[in-house]
Amino acid sequence: MFDSFQISALKNLLVPQNKIVIITHYNPDGDAIGSSLGLKHFLKQKGLEADVIVPNDFPKFLKWMPEAKQVIIADYKRKIAGEAIYNADVIFILDFNASHRSGNLVGPWIEKARAKKILIDHHQQPDNFDFVYSDVTIPATSQMVYHFIEALGEEELVNKEIADCLYTGIMTDTGGFRFRSTSATTHRITAKLIENGADPAQITSSTWDTNTVSRLHLLALILGRIEVVKDGKVAILWLKRDELKQYGFQKGDTEGFVNYGLSIMGTQVSAFFMEDLYEDFVKISFRSKDYVDVNQFSRNHFDGGGHINAAGGKYMKSIEETIEDFKVKIEGEEF
Incomplete structure (x- = not known):
C-alpha cells in the first residue's frame, strides 16, 4: 500500500480542479472494468469527475455495470480519448503494470502525458510511475481499489454502485472465489461490499448467465x-x-x-x-x-x-x- 506520505500527496491531487483519467489494459476483463468503474464511482462520491478510458471494446456481459456505457473506447473515439489523456492532471493506471499493456495507441499517450501517474495493480514486475501500489499476492485489482479507499479513510463513501463494480472485479478475477490467491481478507472485503449493496445473485447472473x-x-x-x-x-x-x-x-x-x-x-x-x-x-x-x-x-x-x-x-x-x-x-x- 502507499505509505502515509504518499497518501497525503494523493489526497492533495484528488481535488475538483484536477482532471482525472482512469485507464486499464488492452482487451479489458471483469477486473479491469470493475476496478475502473468502482474507482470512478468512488471519486464521484468525493465530488470528483473522472473519465474511464479503455484501449478497445470489452465484452457485453460487463456492460450492465453502472455507467459502463460512459466508458470511452479509444478504438472508437480516438480524438476524445487522446485529448483526455493529454489534458489530464492525474492518471490512474489500473490492472496493468506497463504502458505497452494498454496497446499501441493508448500506451504512447500514457508515456507522453504530463499527468501524475498512479499505478494500482497486482501483476508482476511493474514499471516505474509517480505512485506505485503493486501487490502480486492480492487476487484482484478491484480488491486493491478497496484497500486504497480504506487507506484514504473513506470507506463510508462506498455505495451500491461502487460495491457492484468492485464485487464483479473480485468475483471474475478469482474465478468465482476458487483461485489459490483468494484469501480471508478477500472474503471479508466482499462481505463489506455485500453490506453496502452488492447483490451476489444479481451480479453473478448478469455477468455469467449471459451465454450466446x-x-x-x-x-x-x-x-x-x-x-x-x-x-x-x-x-x-x-x-x-x-x-x-x-x-x-x-x-x-x-x-x-x-x-x-x-x-x-x-x-x-x-x-x-x-x-x-x-x-x-x-x-x-x-x-x-x-x-x-x-x-x-x-x-x-x-x-x-x-x-x-x-x-x-x-x-x-x-x-x-x-x-x-x-x-x-x-x-x-x-x-
Missing part, C-alpha cells in the same frame, strides 16, 4: 476435441479463425474457456489457443493449479506474462505449429 448461442457452439466444439498431454497433467484447447467466423463469434464468447481444462482430474495446466480474428498470430491463455508458474513459462516462451496461476501470451506461427511447439516446451517443465 455462438458461445455454446464454440464451447461444444473445443470440448469435443480437448487433448491431454504430459501424462495427463496438461490440457489443450483450441479454436481456428474460420470456426470463430462460422459461429458468429462475439467479443467475450471465449471468456473462461481455458478453465475447463483444469476441471479434468489430474490436470495441473490448461492452455487455450485461438487464432486472432484479424491478424496472423495465435492468442494463448494459460491457467494452472497450486504452485505451477505459468507466468514465467509464458514470459520465457510466448511473449506474455500475468500471474503464477493465470497468464497470457501470443505466438507468431500457425496454430498447428504453436500447439506443437507448446507440447515440446511444456515437456521440459517440471511439475
Whole structure:
C-alpha cells in the first residue's frame, strides 16, 4: 500500500480542479472494468469527475455495470480519448503494470502525458510511475481499489454502485472465489461490499448467465476435441479463425474457456489457443493449479506474462505449429 506520505500527496491531487483519467489494459476483463468503474464511482462520491478510458471494446456481459456505457473506447473515439489523456492532471493506471499493456495507441499517450501517474495493480514486475501500489499476492485489482479507499479513510463513501463494480472485479478475477490467491481478507472485503449493496445473485447472473448461442457452439466444439498431454497433467484447447467466423463469434464468447481444462482430474495446466480474428498470430491463455508458474513459462516462451496461476501470451506461427511447439516446451517443465 502507499505509505502515509504518499497518501497525503494523493489526497492533495484528488481535488475538483484536477482532471482525472482512469485507464486499464488492452482487451479489458471483469477486473479491469470493475476496478475502473468502482474507482470512478468512488471519486464521484468525493465530488470528483473522472473519465474511464479503455484501449478497445470489452465484452457485453460487463456492460450492465453502472455507467459502463460512459466508458470511452479509444478504438472508437480516438480524438476524445487522446485529448483526455493529454489534458489530464492525474492518471490512474489500473490492472496493468506497463504502458505497452494498454496497446499501441493508448500506451504512447500514457508515456507522453504530463499527468501524475498512479499505478494500482497486482501483476508482476511493474514499471516505474509517480505512485506505485503493486501487490502480486492480492487476487484482484478491484480488491486493491478497496484497500486504497480504506487507506484514504473513506470507506463510508462506498455505495451500491461502487460495491457492484468492485464485487464483479473480485468475483471474475478469482474465478468465482476458487483461485489459490483468494484469501480471508478477500472474503471479508466482499462481505463489506455485500453490506453496502452488492447483490451476489444479481451480479453473478448478469455477468455469467449471459451465454450466446455462438458461445455454446464454440464451447461444444473445443470440448469435443480437448487433448491431454504430459501424462495427463496438461490440457489443450483450441479454436481456428474460420470456426470463430462460422459461429458468429462475439467479443467475450471465449471468456473462461481455458478453465475447463483444469476441471479434468489430474490436470495441473490448461492452455487455450485461438487464432486472432484479424491478424496472423495465435492468442494463448494459460491457467494452472497450486504452485505451477505459468507466468514465467509464458514470459520465457510466448511473449506474455500475468500471474503464477493465470497468464497470457501470443505466438507468431500457425496454430498447428504453436500447439506443437507448446507440447515440446511444456515437456521440459517440471511439475
